[in-house]
Amino acid sequence: MIVITGATGNVGRPLVQALAAAGAEVRAVSRAAEAADFPAGVEYRRADLLRTEELTPTLTGAHTVFLLTSGDFLGAGGDLAEVVKSVRSAGGRRVVLLSSQGVGTGNHPADAEAAVRDSGLDWTILRPGNFASNALQWAESVRAERTVTAPFADIALPVIDPVDIAAVAAAALLDDSHDSTIYELTGPEPVSPRQQAAALAAALGEPIRFTELSRAQATERMAQFMPGPVVESTLDILGSPAPALQQVSPDVEKVLGRAPHTFAEWAVRNSAAFQ
DSSP states (O other), X not given: OEEEEXXXXXXXXXXXXXXXXXXXXXXXXXXXXXXXGSOTTOEEEEOOTTXXXXXXXXXXXXSEXXXXXXXXXXXXXXXXXXXXXXXXXXXXXXXXXXXXXXXXXXXXXXXXXXXXXXXXXXXXXXXXXXXXXXXXXGHHHHHHHSEEEEESTTOOBOOBOHHHHHHHHXXXXXXXXXXXXXXEEOOSSOBOHHHHHHHHHHHHTSOOEEEEEOHHHHHHHHTTTSOHHHHHHXXXXXXXXXXXXXXXXXXXXXXXXXXXXXXXXXXXXXXXXXX
């Protein structure tokens, strides 16, 4: 049995689908899980990682667990070490953690990775860079005004398609040869916010106007849905990225045997959200 936390998110949903297609026994866990969210045959449970008393029965019978900690979890003071204890109490033996590329550069705390690495469980850690799906924050303004607003217009990062993160996670969950490995996950090329807007315009077949935000304006907007420290560390990465964050990693291709998807491919596949 493989348990997937965050199963209705940008990574969790395609991960559950990939595992189900591979014939794995999957239990999908989310705070608002519904049967319609998942393929036939996938067991689902509602649970909140902040409520560790709910986790042991949710995790019982699982050999391997995919752990994803959301911004809400971190903002509410969630402790992944307690979640890992629940995994062990329920009899789990392997964990695949969705971390962040910023941990490797010191932009994000390493507490979650330490909790997994020191747990006594077998582990694999995935460190994705900036998600292509973050562009969905522009969907409303693109639909209404054909406008994208973002800070740091021409600073390019190799954004990663969540489908590629899910595919690497599925490989790690299904094959213990990935144990004790940290994978840095990026897209195939750096792409700036201005270039992302152009890719969305091409996917829609209509022009999109780009407007650059100041850091202060971006902080004000992001603080509405992200904890303050996360906002600042995220803007540090976007505005003054370490050289390592701008480099393309070979790890997606190493694991999957194919190149990661481009942002333009993501834009075409998700164009309906912007129409």
